[in-house]
Amino acid sequence: MTVELTRLDNGMIVATDRLDHVQSVALGTWVDVGARNETPDINGISHMLEHMAFKGTRRRSALQISEEIEAVGGQMNAYTSRENTAYYCKVLHEDQELAIDVIADILQHSTLDAKELERERQVILQEIGQANDTPDDIIFDYFQETALPDQALGRSILGSPENVSSLSRDDLFDFMSRRYSPKNMVFSASGKVEHNRVVDMVAEKFDSLPAHEEHPIEPLKYQGGSRIENRKLEQVHVIFGLPTVSYTDDSFYDLQVFNTLLGGGMSSRLFQEIREKRGLVYSVYSFSSHFVDGGLFSIYAGTGANDIGELMPVMCDELVRATEDVTEEEVTRARAQLKASVVMAMESNSGRCETLARQIQIFGKPQTMEEIVAKIDAVDLESVRRSGKALLDGKPTITALGPVDQMPTYDELTMRLRG
Numbered sequence: 001m002t003v004e005l006t007r008l009d010n011g012m013i014v015a016t017d018r019l020d021h022v023q024s025v026a027l028g029t030w031v032d033v034g035a036r037n038e039t040p041d042i043n044g045i046s047h048m049l050e051h052m053a054f055k056g057t058r059r060r061s062a063l064q065i066s067e068e069i070e071a072v073g074g075q076m077n078a079y080t081s082r083e084n085t086a087y088y089c090k091v092l093h094e095d096q097e098l099a100i101d102v103i104a105d106i107l108q109h110s111t112l113d114a115k116e117l118e119r120e121r122q123v124i125l126q127e128i129g130q131a132n133d134t135p136d137d138i139i140f141d142y143f144q145e146t147a148l149p150d151q152a153l154g155r156s157i158l159g160s161p162e163n164v165s166s167l168s169r170d171d172l173f174d175f176m177s178r179r180y181s182p183k184n185m186v187f188s189a190s191g192k193v194e195h196n197r198v199v200d201m202v203a204e205k206f207d208s209l210p211a212h213e214e215h216p217i218e219p220l221k222y223q224g225g226s227r228i229e230n231r232k233l234e235q236v237h238v239i240f241g242l243p244t245v246s247y248t249d250d251s252f253y254d255l256q257v258f259n260t261l262l263g264g265g266m267s268s269r270l271f272q273e274i275r276e277k278r279g280l281v282y283s284v285y286s287f288s289s290h291f292v293d294g295g296l297f298s299i300y301a302g303t304g305a306n307d308i309g310e311l312m313p314v315m316c317d318e319l320v321r322a323t324e325d326v327t328e329e330e331v332t333r334a335r336a337q338l339k340a341s342v343v344m345a346m347e348s349n350s351g352r353c354e355t356l357a358r359q360i361q362i363f364g365k366p367q368t369m370e371e372i373v374a375k376i377d378a379v380d381l382e383s384v385r386r387s388g389k390a391l392l393d394g395k396p397t398i399t400a401l402g403p404v405d406q407m408p409t410y411d412e413l414t415m416r417l418r419g
Contacts, residue, residue, distance in 0.1 A: 003356065003366050004195040011183035012206060014199045015360055017190040017352050025096045025191035026350040027198075028088025029103055030357035032184040035082045035157045036217055036291075043152070044159015045167055045175050047080040048124060052172060053087065054078070055116035057109040060102070062116065069102060076102070080157055083291060084361060090350055093192035097201055104205035107180060112169050121164060128158050135237045136302060139401050143239040146227045147296055147397040152218055181212040188357035190349040220294040224395035226410040229402075236308045236402035240315055240413070241298035242394040247290045247362045253338075254387035255288060255297065257379045260334035262286050262322045262388075263299055267333065269318050270299065278314065280307045292362065297391055305403035312408045316416035323388035331381050338376050342369060392417055 002018040034046050054076075055062045069076045074091035076099075087107060089099040131137050141156045148154030158164075187202050222243040245251055263270040263286025274284045284301040299319070303311045345351040346369050359366050396414055400407055 003368075005360070005366070006195070006199045008182065008199070008203050008206075010206070010209060011181070011212060012202070012209070013186045013360055014195075014202050015186060015188045015356050015366065016193045016195040016198050017188075017349075017356050018193055018195065019191050019349055019352075022191050022349055023093055024090060024349060025093050025099070025189055025193055026088065026090045026348075026353040027096060027099055027103075027187070027189035027191075027193075028086055028353065028357070029107060030186045030188060030354075030361060031085045031087075031107075031180060032083070032186075032361055033179045034080055034084050035155060036152045037179060037215060038152055038155070040155070042163065042167065042171060042175065043155045044124075044157075044163045045171060046085055047157050047159060048120070048164065048167055049172050049176055050078045050080045050085050050087070051120045051124060052112050052117060053106040053110050055120060056111050056113050057105045058111060059105060059109065065102060065106065068098065072098065074099060082153055082157060084358070086354070086357070088350075088353065096189070096193065096198070100198075100201045100205050104202075108206065108208040110176075112172050114169055117169055117172075121167075124158065124164050125161055128156075128161055128164065131158060135231070135233055135235075135401050139237045139239055139300075139399055142227050142229070142399040142401065143241060143298065143397060144296075146225055146399050147222060147241060147243070148220065149223055149225075151221055153220055153291065177210045178213055179215065180210065182206065182209045183212040185209075186357045186360045188353045188360075190353035190356060217292075220291060222294065222296075222394070224397045226396075226398040228398070228400045228404050228407055230404050231401055233402040235302045235304060236400055236404055236407070237300075237302050238308070238312070238398070238400040238407075239298050239300050240312070241296050241397045242391045244288060244295040244297040244391060244394075245290070246292055246294050248292070251383070251387050251390070252290070253375045254379050254383040256338055257331060257334045257376070258322065258326075258384050258388045259286050259288050259297065260337050261326060261330040261384070262319065264334065265337060269322055269330075270315070273318055274301065274311065274314055278310070280304075280311045280314070284315075296397075298397075305406065308400070308404065309406040309408060312413055313416055316413055319388075320392065320417060323385055323392060326381065326384055326388070328381050331379065331384050334384075335376050335379060339373050342372050342376070 072095040076089045078087045
């Protein structure tokens with residue numbers, strides 16, 4: 001792997017990962033701006049701006065943007081998360097200049113056409129409606145809002161229908177001009193690339209970005225609690241969670257191993273006990289969400305109305321047991337799973353491109369696969385138990401949606417964790 005970094009005069013970081021055995025290039029701009037950077041009155045603007053960036057520039061119509069990339073067999077997309085927004089392409093190596101030009105164009109010269117805005121506003125409202133009609137989707141927003149209330153991190157990435165209906169073209173221009181500055185951006189490319197050529201192209205194309213303004217983020221404030229909503233559904237969808245560490249915490253990989261052995265696959269404790277032995281669910285898994293200053297550790301399950309009363313205590317018991325009697329064999333297996341996922345992700349230049357950009361945003365520098373594997377290998381039985389026990393000190397967050405009449409109370413489940 002040959003990773004090179006250059007900081008341009010305007011402050012943007014250009015990072016490349018050269019892979020000589022491929023003929024394609026995955027590239028894009030990762031902007032250090034997301035739903036976390038929004039105030040309540042403009043919640044949803046990052047996501048709306050991501051949509052509108054593809055709706056025409058001074059040089060290209062919305063159709064031309066897609067046609068130019070697809071005419072060379074390329075793919076283009078974007079996403080918005082709570083802490084960043086990404087705009088990216090994958091093309092053959094001989095078409096990388098076109099891809100860089102298109103991305104630079106949409107990030108600097110989007111017209112945010114009023115007619116396009118009204119059309120896209122309706123698309124986003126449909127997206128919000130679809131999410132609200134999908135219980136195993138909206139339950140995650142309920143969980144985030146309950147764990148982190150009254151703050152940007154707890155609000156929906158999509159925004160509310162009221163906000164989406166009222167956000168104006170001027171709002172979008174203002175947000176983009178204040179937030180989309182070069183010091184908030186990492187341009188990343190992986191594949192058949194030459195670093196200096198990419199640097200020259202990016203420096204030439206990204207010539208109209210606004211001056212940087214400092215915008216401190218609101219610190220994460222975990223609160224926890226419960227939100228139980230009775231809805232006429234076939235299943236109860238539930239998330240049980242606890243506060244945990246940030247990306248940069250020394251115990252991050254200890255937690256990843258704990259998460260894997262608890263609920264990370266078919267051999268995990270949750271899957272074996274709750275699905276295989278008891279038949280209480282079709283789907284159950286644990287997962288963690290991390291931010292620059294904290295995180296959430298969670299368990300999701302979907303179960304029947306008559307099984308929720310048994311499921312929730314068992315879920316709590318398995319979490320507690322995993323902090324007490326986890327074995328060397330389980331830790332070894334979980335480490336192997338994690339290492340395999342790291343190695344497999346690095347076999348895709350799209351995955352490498354994104355990973356490189358996010359590492360620079362989070363850690364300020366790239367991390368090699370060997371460095372990550374070494375950190376996983378350093379996890380031992382004692383550190384896994386310690387990481388799990390640290391979770392139990394937190395106040396739970398519990399959200400449930402569906403026929404919840406037999407749902408145990410919040411206090412009952414909290415006491416279950418405390419023994």
